[in-house]
Amino acid sequence: MKLPPLVQAFVLHFGEMGSRWGINRTVGQIYALLYVSPDPLNAEQIVEALGVSRSNVSMGLKELQAWNLAIPKHIPDDRRDHFTTPDDVWQILRTLAEERKKREVDPTLSVLRELLMQTPGSVEERHAQQRMAEMHGLIEQLTTWYDDVKKLETERLASLLALGARVTRLLEAKDKVVGLVRGRPGKEG
Amino acid sequence: MKLPPLVQAFVLHFGEMGSRWGINRTVGQIYALLYVSPDPLNAEQIVEALGVSRSNVSMGLKELQAWNLAIPKHIPDDRRDHFTTPDDVWQILRTLAEERKKREVDPTLSVLRELLMQTPGSVEERHAQQRMAEMHGLIEQLTTWYDDVKKLETERLASLLALGARVTRLLEAKDKVVGLVRGRPGKEG
């Protein structure tokens, strides 16, 4: 691997973190490399930069494309595929959230739904089902919120983030004034 | 593994998902089992329920404790350690977020900070640093928001979630009325 020191450090870090993020080292490194690269790179350039096999790069790029984290960019008069990462970091965040939800949350949600349909055959199963219902409720609430928030444009999302928890205070104030929660007064004393 | 069908299905699912969550099968299964169990379980009971080795359970429990996802419960007149999961699913969510942040985000944040301190030695490094700065900015904003929000009690967090993206509309309305953003008028036309 022959890369400017700064880039190399970044790439190596992403490789190491890979396992914690549920991707493998090469995939992490390829992503990092594409992310900081000023121009789209082709597979051969990645091979040279990272010192891994051509086939490994091919598989890594395929996985990154499945994650929508590497996008092919055609370079005129060049038959080889070139790749970049989406350049807007907010878009990357959305993509990441979407894909992780799809892979890590949705399957569990559907299993929970299925199990909650069944009739418990014992006290233990009855209790287990109650716990599953709690988990299901939480996940459903989170995903509903997520589906809702992901539609926001970057600018609004950003300003919402910037507001942080202060948002509650604002809402409470507003609650009192406008009677937002359908006539009920504010909750806190 | 001899478990009521409902429980078994749940446990097996968590085992399978384990790899996607970055934990191993046994750890996932132990967690699932404890989660749906009406009473705290000791290591031997887990061994019997899951059909894995005693030592594996020991290691699994240790890891879950490191994640604060298994908590020891002392049973009177019994020398053996018994374990449960925290019962409030919201608390579990917080714990999970906290631990994942610590393991998956913080190291990257500190690497980024370090690399951003260095002086770039070429145009490529200059560009790479700019990209890193973008990533750093995003992560920092997210963690600031997270630090802020995690202090909210469950009830407020829940009602904030329930509000979802509608929160922006409320804020815009309020913005216009109260002049929240320090005298600036609302942004959209």
Added chain:
DNA sequence: CCGACATTTCAGGAATTTCTGAAATATCGG
């Protein structure tokens, strides 16, 4: 259809992670 080049597939070896059984350590009542 051919030849040149680009990419993908895939069997099997390498590396890593997980799991086990045996031994070591810890903790308790007496």
Added chain:
DNA sequence: CCGATATTTCAGAAATTCCTGAAATGTCGG
């Protein structure tokens, strides 16, 4: 301190995941 019981450690076996090189497949201009 002893014996009984509970837990942890850890070396190596088992399982899984990752990576490579070779072969197959795809794609283009001519």
